[in-house]
Amino acid sequence: MDTVPPSEPNSQFEAILSYLKETRGFDFTGYKRTSLARRVRRRMAQIGVEEFGDYIDLLQVNSEEFGALFNTILINVTSFFRDAEAWSHLREEIVPTLLAERAPDDPVRIWSAGCASGQEAYSLAMVFADALGPERFRQRIKIYATDVDDQALAQARQASYAATDVQNLEPEQIEQYFEQQGNQYVFRKDLRRSVIFGRNDLVQDAPISRIDLLVCRNTLMYFNAETQAKILGRFHFALAPRGLLFLGKAEMLLSHSRIFDPVDLKRRIFRKTPCNPIGLGHLVSQTFVAERQGEVGGLDELREHAFSASPVAQVVVTGEDIVALINQQAEQVFGLSHRDIGRPLRDLEISYRPVELRAYVEQAKVERRALRIKDVEWQRGPGDAVWFEIHINPLVNNDNGLVGVSIVFHDVTAARKLLDELEHTNRQLESAYEELQSTNEELETTNEELQSTVEELETTNEELQSTNEELETMNEELQSTNDELRAINDTLRERSAELDEVKDFLESILSSVRPGVVVVDLEMRILVWNHGAQDLWGLRQDEAAGEHLLNLDIGLPVGELRASVRTAMTDPAFEDTMMLDAVNRRGRQTKIRIAVGALRRPDNGSTQGAILVMEPIENAD
Template identity: 65%
Template sequence: MHETDVEPSGDFEAMLGYLKESRGFDFTGYKRSSLLRRVQRRMQQVSISDYNEYIDLLQVNADEFVSLFNTILINVTGFFRDAEAWEYLEHEVVPGMLAERGPDEFIRVWSAGCASGEETYSLAMLLADQMGVEDFRRRVKIYATDVDEEALAQARHASYSATEVSGIPEDRLARFFDKTETRYQFRKDLRRSIIFGRNDLVQDAPISRIDLLTCRNTLMYFNAETQARVLERFHFALAPRGLLFLGKAEMLLSHSRILEPVNLKRRVFTKAPNSTSRLGQFTVSGHAVVPPTERDQLEELRQLAFGTSPVAQLVLNEHDTTVLINQQARSAFGLSHGDIGKPLRDLEIAYRPVPLRIHIDQAKLEQRSLRIQDVEWHRGSGPCWYEVHINPLVSEESTLIGISVVFHDVSAARQLMAELQDTNRRLGAAYEELQSTNEELETTNEELQSTVEELETTNEELQSTNEELETMNEELQSANDELQTINDVLRDRGGELDEVNAFLESILTSMPHGVVVVDREMRVQAWNRGAEELWGLRREEAEREHLLNLDSGLPLPEIRPVVRKALADAEFQAELHLSAINRRGRNIVVRVLCGALRGADGTSNGALIVMEQQEPPR
């Protein structure tokens, strides 16, 4: 059935509106023929024929959204898919693109509709082969986007089966992938040049100043009107000499006014001469003309206001070069005027107290402000706590021109919050004591009332009551003495427990081997000095972090299955010999012993990992 033959019902359109409002997925621009077919296929799988009933199911079952989106967003991809087009890209397009740019110019690539990442990593391999690995890592940034979060999560892992990498030549596979037992992992040093993020081609703002934009066999799912809007965004995204690489199933005959073919057969396009897109047409209004002398005064006022701001702040340009640093930032983080003009990567603040570059790249990609809470920074006067705000600076033409990084000192607020919590805790304890005293007073009052009544009856009973009270006082005194004795014993036991903990800590510190203890959630509970010496991570940086999130030279993918077995089996023990990179960046062989951390009930409460660097063979 052709698209023009499809007559979707009002209920179907209402369901599309519900998907857009509830989950932010706008499928109204998709071709109705394929969209109807895929939605109905999913409805048949759950035995529902009415669209309103299906909306009811979506409202009560959040997991159904995932199944529906996976049915609609069919991600068909592979490494170097359509080999002839990739050969043309490798031998003609990329060499020409690199020849037009200087040896120090940055190369920005956008892989739109990246699915599970095969096309993105194909681009990375192709560019690394053409430029050399060192130049690639220094100059190339690849932005890979998709609307499917599940596919993006798979792409971020950069791990593929033997069947999935079968389309990669053997020599290229050996150079760019590290083989594990059953999987192939893309090289980590090259993976750092790739940023994955969610981007809806129909709704979200495009990434700008792109030298090479690939979007293969994605436009064919959209109707003609939506295709035109997406192509306008691509035109805006391309740099003046930028290139657009499409799939063979897509045509651009109706858009020759803004894009012209470099090779129509291979679907490679560039901007048409003197072409403009609607996204690039902006008008500036409402700004008064300021005389030059007043502009100088205004500029001086801005500089003074920025420099004397009580909040630490620095500003970067679009290439992550430092252009402004105020007085507070210089004082707090040891910066100086000489750091202005340096790349952010050359400054310590790029890595401590928080890894800024990762969050800056995310803010650029998503073009939204980010907030990082609970950032701790130690200086001479003690620890400080910051809330870091990263804000993209966008011009009136919607072009990213820089990044503002602001450090809000929240140490006083944290101190007040801690004091408030402590005060609330003490008030709660005092209230409980008061309530207990009140209950005792009520009980005593009843006893006194009874005693008064007895006194009115006979003096002899009063004497007897006095004797009983004396006996009770003696018993209470004896009980108090026993409680004091118990408190003394508990205090002694507490001191013994502190000594035991100190003894265990000294054992871990004194061991020459690296020792790591993880709990059942694989979060690090102990990280001794031997582990610090091996991997260069301080104890406070490693503890309470997930083992697999640690940035060390230890091959975590190979250790992960062994640790999981230790968490599942209290009797499990294993020994591995692995190739790793120590804190000095040297290749070493490390002997790893892993066993379960058994609790009193005989079950596994965690895992103990002992690491020893082996001497190289003579």
Template identity: 65%
Template sequence: MNGSHLNVQSDGEATEAFEALLRYIRDARGFDFTGYKRTSLMRRARHRMDQSGHATFEEYLDTLQASADEFAALFNTILINVTSFFRDPSAWEYVRDEVVPTLLAERNTGDPIRVWSAGCASGQEAYTLAMILAEAMGADEFRRRVKIYATDVDEEALAEARMASYDAKAVTAVPADLLDRYFEPVNGRYVFRKDLRRAVIFGRNDLVKDAPISRVDLLVCRNTLMYLNADTQRNVLSRLHFALAPRGVLLLGHAEMLLSHADRFTPLNLKYRFFRKAPTPGENIERHAAAALLERHDDATGLASIRDLAFRASPVAQIVVTGDDTVAMINQQAETTFGLSARDIGRLLRDLDVSFRPVELRAHLEKAKVERRSARIQDVQWQRAGMEPVWFEIHVNPLVDAENGLLGISIVFFDVTATRALVDKVVHTNRQLETAYEELQSTNEELETTNAELQSTVEELETTNEELQSTNEELETMNEELQSTNDELHTINDTLRERSIELDESTAFLESLESSIRLGLAVVDRRMQVAVWNRGCEELWGLRSDEAVGKLLPALDIGLPVDAVQPLIDRVFVDSDATGEATVDAVNRRGRATKVRVLCSAFRGRDEAGDGALLLMEVTG
């Protein structure tokens, strides 16, 4: 029925109605699904619509606006929370044998270890990480150094994860020795150790729009990107790159490849989808050294003076301003080059000529504050009166603390005039070489044409590869959905099995009740067809139950005068509250004449209506 109604809408109408549905969820419920792949997203929404009996997206939107429970059901259907302990065991073996030992070896004893399980669902992945790290470090060291941040957008799943309580089926993948060490049996369930659970912090985080957790050593984000479209994937990967500490490791699902993000991540193990953070351009040694200098506690007498003298004596012009653009430090070279003095310390940078001459600095400073990234301004020429022009390369470096808070900005002016002269000389030489190689131009053009054809072929192959990757992600999404449906079918099957057992028990009880009644008990429906024929009837009339049930009572070859009983039956068919009694002359199964007392009352169904007549027969003489 639903399918025929949906066909009434054109594809365009259905798409627009679906987009309206997504906008409502975003504006009224605070969750933005618009970055998800439309094919799988629409398939999951229609799956829920089929379950709830809705034909069109407009009709379903009306229901969502009126029912908070239905929104929760849709949310759980779209967010396929398929997870388990040690899912994809080979990947977890690589974490245990390679990633964690390397991570610990690269850090000093006592350094904190920060791990992020993004899209943690009901927590099995986060607790798997906890077990692997506790095994590698020992429980005491784990409690002291490790923080595992586990996030998801599903509040119900997070609530379940915080309980850390799982049934026997959920822990089947946990090795027996780990199950004994890290879980406590409580009322037939398995609860993760409370002393280690404190290191696992659960919270809601939307990867698409919420700020990422920072300085993460190991980030696990499996089977999440494959639900997102290409633009949203790029946005999320930028956040994940920012979240990782230098040389931090990212683990993705086996359908997620990062084919076009080599500038941000380098493969560590492609088979199991491990990637290492690639350095961002501008993240140079100078920035990290400045940040470390500002964070370190000055616990040795005289170090501040040495640092001040070193800063003053630096041959490179440098100015340091605070977060509110107040000049904090000027070295001697900067004073000489730009005509500054110690009196300028404490003034706002914008009040000094150096803020806009030789180049406008203020926009670059604002960008460094917002993005917390270094910037280079190249090829800056400054012509001083009566002097040769000078060329600068200016570095604008944000000075941040351990929490990524802005302390100030360092502005360094590198004099590259000599380098520039060398470059000019090289350019001149190149021009001479270009003249010498004019005869090869024709050959170069042919090579360029061939190269263009090869490039076109490469691009086509890359496009095909991207399409295959997208198809692989879609197949993986469908696999997740099938697994979720399989879990639902198992639950329904268990319920049906329980109901079947209850029905068998009820049937056995009714058969026992019929057999226990020594009187003849028969039930006929309104067509006078026999529905019940107990053992008392068999003994009285000599006709087995399988010979009587389903036959018309007047057609049975027994010694009961049905004509004498018929008025009693007709009365209860008319008035379901009526009862009747009569004593009739009959012939029993042995062919002997006997008197039989017949009691008749209505047989009531579930709706209390009379569905038939119940006859009790007793021999009286």
């Protein structure tokens, strides 16, 4: 069996991921490689490209291809109340409990992570609007809906959906929450103001904070285990105390039970535990302490030089987030200088690059505990990536009063590279082991297949002989069937000719009868209108056919015929003759004799309409 060495295609595939990250800011390196490669190959097959290297060349010359590739990778499969049983439990059990745990006027913050085209966010809006009522919903609820797909977010903001998108909703929900505009159904504008859409990369961007309910359904399954752990750590930080996490049925948190407690494991609903998601104990740095009594002199200068000469980049801010200290390593690594001392942290690039620091600094100040941010990547230039582990420590005095916050950047690039190499080696070993197992299984099955092939060849001859006999029998049956079909066809032709003759004969009779003859069905719509009727009223057969008898404006008081015609339709034996004054097609007054009778079926004598025979008996100027 021929095999292709995996190293070259894998390196070319990784080159695609690096190119997407550098040129468009989409970091797919945390996604599962097997599913990710399968989707990229699917897109390549659609446009007829076979090699990853050739596909990079295409991306470089065709900017529109990025959109098609992202749509293939980010499969935005969603619907209103997807997995209805879980949503029903959320509506009936979880939401009432969540609202009961909060004061009547407390705001409720909800995050729909990976919202795609918005159906999940608007499903949440309907659930909470049902629970609170539209007015209280607008006052208390904020739903933050995020995704990395800008095209899907644009569609979500429009809140406009086709009939097929809302077909699974109850008619009452559609009437209450949607406005029909043409063929589209648009979510209510007054409730839509409480749903805020924005772009957020779960792997790279800072999480939204103080969330009471975080919904991330069938999104984590696209990431590998390491990236899932990173995202779940951010979710833990984003949730408020006793906040809830609602996952899809394809996702589990068995390996993260230390930071989430299951509320309903079957429906994938979890509650945030009060522990620190990164596993650190309560650490309080006391860099600024009262000067000790003793004989040692020049302590202030000694501290200043020791801080400045530290090999680890460090920045210290006050309790008001004003930069107080910057050491030499921080100046070299991040391009800071002594002129930045005294400036607010938010005005410095370091506050948001390589990671959004302000939320972590605020958390450290509020909770009076140390934080550690792991796996922070910083692209200093093309191909120059640096990895940091950032320690944020609150600085308190002896009275536990907050003095400031210390931010320390530990360069872990070398360790990260070693870990990546180790992980890569492990993946290669696992792949090689799987290939060996697969090869052994293939060899075992090949022997079985060879043995069975001999048996199959022996039976094939018998099957062919039997098949030949069956074909001969089928041929005879087909010839017999063909003869029968010819006979049926001849009979149908004869019947059709007979029907044509009967039709022509009936038309000849109706044309030869001088009085006007009108035949109506049970709905009083005209079936027959002969030449005599046309001469009387000046209305042609093609104009009268299908019209309601009582709607005709032909000079005949048709309203006076209503009772007799309806009686004829219900009584097969009914016959009636009446004289009516009318105006003929020439505009002259005339008296008409009209005979009304039932149109009876020949088989059972029941009525199928009425017949009217009209004949003028005198003319008056």
